[in-house]
């Protein structure tokens with residue numbers, strides 16, 4: 272496995288929830304408002320993780336059905352436990368080769384996933400294959416190149432100041448295609464019609480420094496994977512650097528923001 276992807280460490284649902292899941296649960300409803308889906312639709316979700324978007328679809332969109340797929344068995348088990356609804360089925364699968372009937376879905380979505388998929392064009396082609404002619408296809412990824420995920424950017428700036436090798440692992444280096452232009456191009460190349468895109472921004476406010484730091488020590492995701500790989504003394508130096516560098520509100524909370532690019536278009 273490549274050095275960078277070794278640090279992705281996708282496996283444990285609990286630690287993912289503490290690190291990213293709590294923010295992906297906040298952005299999911301904002302994306303769905305923007306998508307404006309029809310009630311009673313048959314949905315397909317690619318890369319459901321622990322079920323942040325799946326849960327929001329069930330709560331807000333009155334789906335007829337929802338098939339949610341993820342490559343990680345651990346995440347699929349966690350999603351099944353998190354979202355219990357007779358209309359929802361969770362399955363293990365690969366975005367690049369979906370075991371889903373052609374032209375069988377009204378809405379096909381993917382949240383914070385496509386940057387991790389090796390062949391994004393293949394994934395888009397699969398999403399489009401699964402979609403009915405009248406379907407909508409939509410996805411979003413964090414704006415890594417634009418520094419849009421401020422808590423990750425703060426982590427890597429501090430890490431790279433102490434360990435230049437960390438620069439190779441940062442999401443903005445690894446995921447340069449998470450720009451509005453590149454993502455719109457991906458959708459257009461896939462043949463989507465009337466492609467539109469928009470930024471979606473949420474506040475990511477940490478109660479205090481421990482609330483910020485603890486998720487980085489749990490190991491799920493690139494930055495926590497890197498943090499777990501450090502010897503105790505190096506980890507403590509990083510902790511102290513971040514402690515000193517982060518902004519604070521009067522109540523001691525750490526006020527940061529996270530921005531994603533969302534893209535949607537018609538299947539044909």
Ligand SMILES: C[S@@+](CC[C@H](N)C(=O)[O-])C[C@H]1O[C@@H](n2cnc3c(N)ncnc32)[C@H](O)[C@@H]1O
Nearest residue numbers: 295318319320323341342343365366382384387
């Ligand atoms: C950042 S998580 C996002 C999870 C969830 N959608 C959310 O909003 O919280 C990325 C997810 O993509 C999944 N993933 C990565 N590559 C995949 C692939 N080729 N096929 C399916 N899922 C994949 C990972 O297992 C992980 O659950």
